[in-house]
Amino acid sequence: MKRRDFLKTATGAAAGAMVSGPAIFSSAKADARSETLLIVSESGPNNLDIHGVGTNVPGYEVSWNCYDRLIGHEMKAGPGGVPYYDRDKFKPELAEDMTISDMSATFKLRKNAKFHDGTPVTAKDVKWSLDRSVSVGGFPTFQMSAGSLKKPEQFVIVDDHTVRVDFATKDRLTIPDLAVIVPCVINSELVKKNATEKDPWGLEYTKMQTAGGGAYKVTKWTAGTEVILERNDDWVSGPMPKIKRVIWRMVPQAGNRRALLERGDADMSYELPYKDFQEIKANGKLDVVSLPFSNGIQYIGMNVTKPPFDNPKVRQAVAYALPYQKIVDAVLFGLANPMYGASADKPTEVAWPQPHKYNTDMAKAKALLAEAGYPNGFETTISFDLGFAVVNEPLCVLVQESLGQIGIKTTINKIPGANWRTELNKKEMPLYTNVFSGWLDYPEYFFYWCYHGDNSVFNTMSYKSPEMDKRINGARTAAATGDKAAYDADVKGFVDLAFTDVPRIPLYQPYVNVAMQKNISGYQYWFHRRLDYRALVKA
Amino acid sequence: MLSLIGKRLMFAIPSLIGVVIVTFLLTRALPGDPAAYFAGPSADKQAIEEIRKKLGLDKPLIEQFLRYTADLAKGDFGNSLTTGQPVATELRNRLPASAELTLLGLLVSVMIAIPLGILAATRPGSWIDHLCRVTTTAGVSLPVFFTGLVLVYVFYFRLGWSPAPLGRLDVFASTPPNVTGFYLIDSLIARDWEAFRSAFNQLILPTATLAIFSLAPIARMTRASMLAILSSDFVRTARASGLSPRAVIVTYAFRNAMLPVITTLSMTFSFLLGANVLVEKVFAWPGIGSYAVEALISSDFAPVQGFVLTMAVMYVLINLIIDILYGVIDPRVRLEG
Numbered sequence: 001m002k003r004r005d006f007l008k009t010a011t012g013a014a015a016g017a018m019v020s021g022p023a024i025f026s027s028a029k030a031d032a033r034s035e036t037l038l039i040v041s042e043s044g045p046n047n048l049d050i051h052g053v054g055t056n057v058p059g060y061e062v063s064w065n066c067y068d069r070l071i072g073h074e075m076k077a078g079p080g081g082v083p084y085y086d087r088d089k090f091k092p093e094l095a096e097d098m099t100i101s102d103m104s105a106t107f108k109l110r111k112n113a114k115f116h117d118g119t120p121v122t123a124k125d126v127k128w129s130l131d132r133s134v135s136v137g138g139f140p141t142f143q144m145s146a147g148s149l150k151k152p153e154q155f156v157i158v159d160d161h162t163v164r165v166d167f168a169t170k171d172r173l174t175i176p177d178l179a180v181i182v183p184c185v186i187n188s189e190l191v192k193k194n195a196t197e198k199d200p201w202g203l204e205y206t207k208m209q210t211a212g213g214g215a216y217k218v219t220k221w222t223a224g225t226e227v228i229l230e231r232n233d234d235w236v237s238g239p240m241p242k243i244k245r246v247i248w249r250m251v252p253q254a255g256n257r258r259a260l261l262e263r264g265d266a267d268m269s270y271e272l273p274y275k276d277f278q279e280i281k282a283n284g285k286l287d288v289v290s291l292p293f294s295n296g297i298q299y300i301g302m303n304v305t306k307p308p309f310d311n312p313k314v315r316q317a318v319a320y321a322l323p324y325q326k327i328v329d330a331v332l333f334g335l336a337n338p339m340y341g342a343s344a345d346k347p348t349e350v351a352w353p354q355p356h357k358y359n360t361d362m363a364k365a366k367a368l369l370a371e372a373g374y375p376n377g378f379e380t381t382i383s384f385d386l387g388f389a390v391v392n393e394p395l396c397v398l399v400q401e402s403l404g405q406i407g408i409k410t411t412i413n414k415i416p417g418a419n420w421r422t423e424l425n426k427k428e429m430p431l432y433t434n435v436f437s438g439w440l441d442y443p444e445y446f447f448y449w450c451y452h453g454d455n456s457v458f459n460t461m462s463y464k465s466p467e468m469d470k471r472i473n474g475a476r477t478a479a480a481t482g483d484k485a486a487y488d489a490d491v492k493g494f495v496d497l498a499f500t501d502v503p504r505i506p507l508y509q510p511y512v513n514v515a516m517q518k519n520i521s522g523y524q525y526w527f528h529r530r531l532d533y534r535a536l537v538k539a
Numbered sequence: 540m541l542s543l544i545g546k547r548l549m550f551a552i553p554s555l556i557g558v559v560i561v562t563f564l565l566t567r568a569l570p571g572d573p574a575a576y577f578a579g580p581s582a583d584k585q586a587i588e589e590i591r592k593k594l595g596l597d598k599p600l601i602e603q604f605l606r607y608t609a610d611l612a613k614g615d616f617g618n619s620l621t622t623g624q625p626v627a628t629e630l631r632n633r634l635p636a637s638a639e640l641t642l643l644g645l646l647v648s649v650m651i652a653i654p655l656g657i658l659a660a661t662r663p664g665s666w667i668d669h670l671c672r673v674t675t676t677a678g679v680s681l682p683v684f685f686t687g688l689v690l691v692y693v694f695y696f697r698l699g700w701s702p703a704p705l706g707r708l709d710v711f712a713s714t715p716p717n718v719t720g721f722y723l724i725d726s727l728i729a730r731d732w733e734a735f736r737s738a739f740n741q742l743i744l745p746t747a748t749l750a751i752f753s754l755a756p757i758a759r760m761t762r763a764s765m766l767a768i769l770s771s772d773f774v775r776t777a778r779a780s781g782l783s784p785r786a787v788i789v790t791y792a793f794r795n796a797m798l799p800v801i802t803t804l805s806m807t808f809s810f811l812l813g814a815n816v817l818v819e820k821v822f823a824w825p826g827i828g829s830y831a832v833e834a835l836i837s838s839d840f841a842p843v844q845g846f847v848l849t850m851a852v853m854y855v856l857i858n859l860i861i862d863i864l865y866g867v868i869d870p871r872v873r874l875e876g
Contacts, residue, residue, distance in 0.1 A: 046622050053593050054620055137589040223622030225825040247710055251823045256704050259696045265703040421575040
């Protein structure tokens with residue numbers, strides 16, 4: 001495998017006048033400031049270790065930057081020329097070489113790699129870390145199993161600097177799953193020293209401090225307030241990052257985050273309302289990167305186990321009655337990829353996400369509803385997650401208004417963020433909006449979670465169809481064995497079925513939006529949608 | 540005196556026990572399943588069950604309660620799931636932030652409200668009385684977050700006079716060594732002028748926001764109680780005896796008008812301490828209000844229980860201090876159990 005200096009492509013955009021800091025900074029501080037990146041976001045980590053119990057999404061960002069994995073992804077030019085991770089190309093990170101054979105992959109570790117405390121990284125650490133990820137339970141174990149990595153016996157120490165991963169079954173997702181955030185390499189001796197009998201994997205220890213060998217280390221963490229990360233100057237698993245220090249502050253008020261950016265005090269922010277991003281983009285003082293979520297879709301789901309949504313005609317009627325364009329224009333200010341209104345003669349592609357052929361057509365919707373035996377409509381509730389109310393609330397109001405026109409009277413049911421997952425798990429909500437996005441960008445991965453009869457949490461509609469299951473299983477097998485013709489046929493088959501049966505109606509592919517000062521460059525889009533500090537540059 | 544204080548504290552114990560039981564039950568009665576919430580974005584039923592077991596939420600309620608009280612007796616408030624920290628540490632770190640802001644806000648508001656109230660009472664119907672009426676009406680009717688946002692917009696975003704609303708210190712300033720937890724005091728102890736200036740600058744806007752809000756009850760109460768006292772017999776007698784207006788108002792009238800003002804102050808203080816969540820949100824202030832609200836939103840039991848308990852203790856203490864103050868101001872008031 002060839003290593004590429006991916007920074008080169010990334011720094012191409014570096015330009016723009018230096019934004020002057022406010023007068024309150026003294027000159028000594030100005031120096032510190034030019035090497036420091038100040039990020040503001042709504043919420044911060046609750047745990048610095050992704051293996052921890054209930055680690056939240058901001059915690060993933062810390063793990064990504066403070067721990068190394070065996071392999072990472074190459075970058076490619078994404079939409080608008082922004083570096084976008086390349087799903088199919090891997091690059092070495094902690095491993096300097098990877099050899100894949102039929103039923104195993106062998107990784108040779110860098111001999112000069114050290115953890116933050118100076119201990120050399122050995123195969124023992126890698127094995128212990130991978131064992132930990134498949135053993136601690138909860139989310140990390142679950143994510144590993146998505147790539148058929150389930151048992152500690154699969155990870156074998158060959159010698160001090162060589163590790164072999166044995167495949168349990170042939171699975172196309174095994175290698176990509178080794179490049180996600182979870183299989184990070186942890187300083188095993190350090191953590192073992194701090195483990196207790198009750199906590200053999202030392203989760204309590206790594207929760208509060210980073211024990212890795214990644215490009216950054218956390219030097220201070222005040223939960224809910226700030227995280228300060230310093231560069232690890234001895235890092236060897238990639239080109240030396242340019243940013244020396246990252247200060248990540250939690251600013252709960254969106255308006256203030258925007259003010260901080262526009263005044264030039266903060267360098268980067270995400271999690272702003274769409275309207276703000278739109279306005280920031282328009283006034284041109286800052287750079288805004290908007291990229292579609294990989295393998296992510298916001299949709300309207302319907303519970304297919306209960307009337308009236310057990311009738312495909314009703315579901316199709318709803319699909320014809322949704323105000324797609326209005327949602328994209330008025331709720332997202334155009335910052336989304338439409339997943340609707342493909343022209344009638346467009347052939348189905350071997351890709352996901354792709355737009356379906358429904359469009360807003362009230363006459364057709366009414367006819368279908370009458371055909372289904374509900375000429376006067378019916379009453380139901382539409383539920384949404386208040387945690388993402390900025391998008392969900394106006395979206396549901398538009399849907400409510402539109403469905404009203406074909407006689408479907410809906411009551412809006414707002415569910416607090418803490419309660420949302422419980423409600424989803426119950427699978428009782430008749431009609432709701434939700435978003436799903438998979439870390440691994442493969443159609444069969446998405447469909448396995450969302451449409452398969454195994455009925456995972458994300459098959460929120462409780463949809464079951466033998467034909468669908470056959471197609472999904474077929475595609476997974478075909479992908480593993482490399483049978484392209486069978487794979488293509490199965491993918492097209494399950495996409496078509498998902499669109500004719502419409503248990504869920506895709507609305508749009510959401511965008512991840514990041515606003516930054518003009519002197520910041522090197523932003524990379526990753527499947528986890530968090531920042532990779534290693535590539536960022538402050539001019 | 541000491542025995543009386545002890546007696547008062549003894550009486551507070553049953554109410555604290557009540558608070559412990561009620562908050563425990565209330566948090567359990569909240570909708571939402573913390574296990575599902577913390578199991579992460581792609582957990583299945585089994586993963587959620589594993590989390591539930593880890594959090595001890597699969598045990599019967601009574602067992603959870605016994606374990607909770609046993610920990611509480613050892614001073615262990617449990618761990619917050621949202622921030623991942625022990626609740627006791629977190630409250631200890633965050634309480635001074637809220638207290639510093641609230642006390643300062645209250646101080647500023649007292650310094651404006653009391654003279655304003657007195658002046659308004661001594662000259663009813665004059666321009667100063669109208670000014671008092673207008674400011675107090677404006678103060679109560681403007682929601683705190685609105686005042687806060689307007690102040691940020693004008694003084695930070697537009698004029699650039701105020702530092703970025705990024706919490707208690709400038710991003711690049713280092714925290715003074717922790718003695719009291721009040722940054723103004725700690726930086727003075729450490730003789731760190733830069734930190735002092737930074738902490739002070741950061742405090743100006745949130746303090747002003749709180750002061751504007753708490754101005755109203757204090758000024759109104761001062762005015763009303765001064766008006767009542769000024770029309771009483773002993774003031775008339777004092778005036779008839781030829782005492783100077785200053786002596787009449789400050790020494791005789793004001794001292795007697797203080798009691799209701801003190802009561803209002805204590806209520807305003809305890810109210811502000813818990814309810815300045817919005818100010819904390821606007822100014823990214825790491826206080827206890829925003830901490831408790833965030834915990835509540837994510838069904839995080841331990842911090843909510845810890846917060847309510849802390850607030851209950853604070854109320855007991857504030858009431859005690861107010862009662863003692865009554866005795867100091869007006870010897871006729873006796874501190875009785």
